Amino acid sequence: MQAGIQPSKTNSDSRHEGKVPIHDSLSRHRFSDQLKRVSTDIFADLRTESLMKYALVIPDGVADEPQPSLGGKTPLQAANIPFMDEVAQAGFVGEANHVPISLPSGSDVGTMSLFGYDPLEYHTGRAPIEAAAQGIELGELDWAIRCNLVTVEDGRMASFTAEQIPNDLAKTLVELLQRDQCGSEHWKFYTGVSYRNLLVYRARNIPAPFGPDTQTTPPHDITDQLIEPNLPQGPGSELLRELMERSKPLFAACAPNQERAATGTHTATQCWLWGQGRRPAFKSFLERFGKRGAVITAVDLLRGLGKLLGWQVIEVPGATGYLDTDYAAKGRAAIEALRNDVTDFIVVHVEATDEASHEGNAAAKVQALEEIDRHIVGPLHAYLKSQGEYRLLVCPDHPTFLRTKTHSHGFVPFAVCGTGITADSATTYDEVAAATSSLRLDRGCELMPLLFREA
């Protein structure tokens, strides 16, 4: 044990004990001094080159608080997850914070940090990542902007999805927006899925009018609130406001849109522009870490990040991004990817745990976790052990609280094991085990370099 902290856990039943000493402020204070030594101790330098296989499993938003409905346990404590516990027992459990407090909590920020790229340095906005997912290339001076189709009633955001506007109507409205911009060579709208569309400012060698001080508001953050105080502010904001204003009469005059409104549905009354940014100035993952990566996910943000990092994006039939996802298919695809000679590092992302939190459904969150454990972590770990040297990391991107049904800031637990990793006394993978750990990364982006630490 590195930090002189007595862990509460002595056997695998301890996740059910519910009595855990939280380390005192003195031990917290010692962490920064110890971090360097602890990291060195735990992640022994590796002498192998390129033979090593690496895997990261991301149960999105799994970190949570104790739940009354789970007998005062967190979902990780309540779930039966023997394979994640095995990772904890064979290796160790720590804490990492992937979402800097100055940024909104979400998978775009959290996974960027998890992949080893400091969001404070590289995160420019959500739209450029979504653009990458759709295969939309951005020039160095171009900006991508998220274009929601929304319903505003009496000056308030009644629906940030225009009540899940159907794809065909969304396409019609986005085409109207594009036609209206015939005079401008800078604006290009791209149809996405339902209310989620994109706008690109093609700079054409002239610097765009936007900058880091341009402020916009995610429409899902202001449901039922007045839109006026949440309109774009700062450099270039007048252009964004003008586009939003011009969309109102266009949508009002669109016959199919009005027919939908007549049925009492919240149909689109305007577009809402937000999430703007330039293409992140990433070094590719291969250049940065010397590893060839691949990602399995059903979520566009993760696909986009993967593409920006130069990873292979593996599509798995049956991966839905929801509770009904085909977990076993994802597990098999991960093993298949590692079997070939072009993947050193596989990332398996599962959204279901996050979705269960958004629904406030503790039982579903526990069940999703158990499926991830049984069908992904279990088979993947067995394969890794059988093939030679490896390292396996389990870590979510951010907490998503069942209580608030939304993303949160704060530390998440991680468990890591494999070649050259010294086991500590952890026996379970959960928030409480992590809080008693000697390894606590305030900058979560430092975790990935530790995973790949080599001689």
Ligand SMILES: [Zn+2]
């Ligand atoms: Zn979420």
